[in-house]
Amino acid sequence: MSVTLPRIRAVNAVAAGGSYAAAARALKISQPAVARHVKDLETEYGVRLFDRKNGILSPTPLCNELCDIAERMEEAERAATRLLTRHNTLLNGRLVVGLGNSMPGMALIALFLKRHPSIEIAVETGSHEQITRAVLTREVDIGVLPDVPADGRFRRELLARQNVVAIVHPDSPLSRENPVTCERLMAEPLIFRTKGSSTQRVVDRAFRTAGFEPSPLLTLDTRDAVYEAVVNGLGVGFMWRFGTGRTDIVHRVSVTDMHRQYEEAVFSLTDERNLLFDAFYSTVTAFRSEAEVILENGKPFP
Template sequence: MSVTLSRIRAINAVAAGGSYAEGARALKVSQPAVARHVKELEAEFGVRLFDRKNGILYPTPLCNELCDIAERMAEAEREARRILSRHNTLLNGRLTIGLGNSMPGMALVARFLKRHPSIEIAVETGSHEQITKAVLRREVDVAVLPDVPADGRFRQALLTRQNVVAIVHPDSALSREASVTCERLMAEPLIFRTRGSSTQRVVDRAFRAAGFEPVPFLTLDTRDAVYEAVVNGLGVGFLWRFGTGRTDVVHRVPVSDMQREYDEVVFSLADESSVLLNAFFTAVEAFRKDADTILQQ
């Protein structure tokens, strides 16, 4: 016994039109095809779906129940079309963006929305590893991360370049230094990020290259937690230079062993293409021209 979408649509069309001919006209198929759908379903389930009176087909109570289902199915189809179309239009479209750091991604989002104010933006945040996986799983449409390796699966565009700096409390003696070394930092309580953080990868590389294996005083799972720990005088943390727009309390101190700049890129899956994504990548090009001015404000 087979209940197909075509049969349910045929029943609903006949009920609305009062005849096989009107149902066929509404569905833009042949009258025999519509009649066959109805009669086969009646025969297979041993039911009566229509009563004929004065040449008009009237739905039975059972048929009306099926028509209610048909209407819900039609609404579900319309909603599916709306969801799909929102990802490929600049008018009331929707874009999901993954960010590893608040900045410079948020600055880019702000510029993009000035150009396209009707687009709905959803932002997902997480570690470098989490956001990369979200792109691969198609949970986000596009992401902004530093130090993204070359990968043929991704469409990439450079946003800016930045390095990692130490962040210290203003009462710390380090706040008065023009720059510090990894050796000098070994004397401080260090606040590290957990595995999967792009910041921590850079910090680990720098200390290893300098010949040190530091044991952190604290290991925290988010950038904001590290920032707050430094604000409360718990130690020295590390941050991408443009990793946050906050300018309160904390001092950024360059680390001579961490001067290498890494590309901060916008990337999406290479096989994804839409009007929205193309518009976002166009905004990246415009942002990059003024990135230094925007990020140092």
């Protein structure tokens, strides 16, 4: 036998109500069941939990300590219930969203919060590989990535279509040579992403198909680092066309060898289906109808 939650509840209810009858009413169980829980604990551990004074059961000092533990256990139970139900409520639910790029995922989240302002959203960022793995291990609830693999484990929904572009400083001659080719880019200092990046996979494929094996000037681990390197005139970087909402000095330049459009998709595990997930996917459908115009103009979703 062990110290079970029903037994602890019974002791706490008797201490609060002063009798087995009051505890039974509070717990909505029979009076004999309450008495049995208390007596079993006293017998098994050789302790006295209550003294009877003037017809009222008064907790002993030991029982008062036990009741303090009981309160913490009941709060833990309430927290566990909130945790288990947070994905199935639109009142105070919580979602963890994994983004490979800031955009268009952030624009989607903004629209979702306009529709459901009481939902708490936590955002994790990382490479394509990191976000995919986080969805598979349930570290994040929903991922937003380009070129999500066709996998039966995933529920997928198209968010937008986009391609990879070069990004250049406005002083670069390339800013006036739109579009450019991989052959032309071979004459420039190139800034690449580390392996595991969806952007870099497209860039590597394009150069390889065009018959080139470039050696980058820099290899950086985040899109923001690549962006800042370009801002500081270090070379030519690459990003998804809608990968950021920033509209500062960097110019986006189309690359003829990277014209292919890839699907940016929202995805989650197939067995994760509940009210909150369905609301997020419904927002994806609403976003998609106007996404291209909104993203091209760099404006917030209305």
